[in-house]
Amino acid sequence: MLWTVMPPEWVFEDDGGPRLAEVAAGAMRIVLEAGPGGAWRVQRVLSTNPFDYLRPELSPGALWIANPPSVSRV
Amino acid sequence: MEEKASPQSQSSRAGSSVSMAQLEAIRQLGLANPPGKSDSAFHVLTIIGQIEGHLLLPAKNKTTKYEHVIPQLVAVEQDPKIRGLLVILNTVGGDIEAGLAIAEMIKSLSKPTVSLVLGGGHSIGAPIAVAAGYSFIAPTATITIHPIRLSGLVIGVPQTYEYLDKMQDRVIRFLVEHSRVSEEKLREAMFRTGELVRDVGTVLIGRDAVELGLIDELGGLDKALAKLRQMAGMDPGGHAGPAGEPGAFGWRAPADPGFVRRALAGRNGT
Structure with a gap:
């Protein structure tokens, strides 16, 4: 049951959205967004450690250079 | 894919x-x-967008997922290096059960917890905000308090209303038990007409939420961190903890108070 200020038709409207994948990196998880040419870019870091957000390789939009995710949407 | x-x-x-x-x-x-x-004494949990529970929302929604947050809270509780948790909210609400689950987890953490509502902490965001040991709201942030609605197929029988009422009571009870707001005042705000365009309820902007008793204090990051330091038994004034102890976000105070003065004197050659 949803209790939100967003109208349900906005919440459930599916316009495709970005293609996302989630990868584990040590203690944290990172959400990647698929870009053109099979590239993946960092979209979001899931960690409670504030220092993880200062890492330049995890800044939003940074190119994910290894371990391309094999999973699709999260 | x-x-x-x-x-x-x-x-x-x-x-x-x-x-x-x-x-x-x-x-x-x-x-x-x-x-x-990491030396970070305090960890940060952000509650953003829709709070997602059993239902996977379309990808355009920015969501806070139950399955991410709950294990993170368990890890925060268990890591001896972590002295406290700062919960930062900017949410439009979402799944009631997932929201209450996160709120109960924050409430039952044995370590100091402080919440800070920035932007918005609407609907099910409110129980998460009050679940922390101490809550702050930014002067420009808002909390919308409104009744729970049913969406989709609704069967028009009295039991439907009773079920809705029970869900409503769960949330109201949690808010009343974990903040200074009285049940009477909260229900009055929740069912007020004329404030919201598409709904009944109230928009509480910064100070209103404190005056109603829902949130403890008006403030921002500085106050939230000072409170967390105080609750964790660290020096609440400065940026550091007690001498030699890791302070908030890892800054270490010099063990010797004269260290900075002497270091500066040495650099200037005096």
């Missing part, structure tokens, strides 16, 4: 200046540097 980056593009991006240790970290973790040990 599987896709992999081509090997050529990967190797060209990695470059030739990468050391063997870095390559190993990249191979194992996908990171240029392995996750280092």
